[in-house]
Amino acid sequence: MASTRNTPQREAILAYLQSVHTHPTAEEVHAAVSRKLLSIALATVYRNLNLLAERGIIHRHQIGGGYRYDADLAAHEHCVCTSCGGIYDVPAEDIEAAATRHIDRKRFVPDHVEVTVYGVCAKCDHDTDTIRKVKPT
Amino acid sequence: MASTRNTPQREAILAYLQSVHTHPTAEEVHAAVSRKLLSIALATVYRNLNLLAERGIIHRHQIGGGYRYDADLAAHEHCVCTSCGGIYDVPAEDIEAAATRHIDRKRFVPDHVEVTVYGVCAKCDHDTDTIRKVKPT
DNA sequence: CTTGCTGCAAAGGTTTTGCATTGTT
């Protein structure tokens, strides 16, 4: 099996991801790591995020027209606000079973499940109310 | 409310999408519609797919590093083969309820749910077996 | 001295946008 070296860059990327729950983009990881510790190339961020994801150390999700990265490996759904783009975690250990229950294992062998709920977060819901009150349709 | 005109291009795109269950990319829709009926610009395909999706006439999913389009509006999950990239539908009327059960409506108001199951399809599973038999690890 | 990792720059792929033109209403 291929060995890897633990570079400061890789450690900083993982440490940052483990410190937040914001599901950052590669660009955001790059900005945060550059700001905090060391200068680093965006390509290096991509390479490390891909490597970490391949090893199962982090997750890579497809949300909002690009990839988002997440070091929280516990089973959870993502709530995505269609107004502000915010992403919120909701724990859900049972959802894998619920999602794979219908599947005929002779036709498809499930590995993992991704659940994304689209809707409006409390903040945007409130903002919408305010707008309605100020300028009624 | 904004009015629209039903152009041959738009109709052909929708008709094609409604005739398949392959979750094609924009590129694939473009190829199919060009082949079948009329010459059409790729940009027009994108514009119409986006318009149809905004109106809820079709769905746009983020699978495999890009968008896939789907005219089947009935509740269903997607099984994505991590080996060949194939996408298979599985009906699941109950999954919306299961996925939104955990959510605190005061914090997030759900609109719709997307469930993607990653795994290996029967064809690829068989191929893997064959490879194992021929060249054992 | 072999091999992994980095930085930089270039390339690749997908989706969107600007603009002139066409076609409906």
Added chain:
DNA sequence: AACAATGCAAAACCTTTGCAGCAAG
């Protein structure tokens, strides 16, 4: 005449890749 939709080309965007140099094992 107003306005939607089209085609084309360019731009924008995100992600990957090639390569030379560096550093760790």
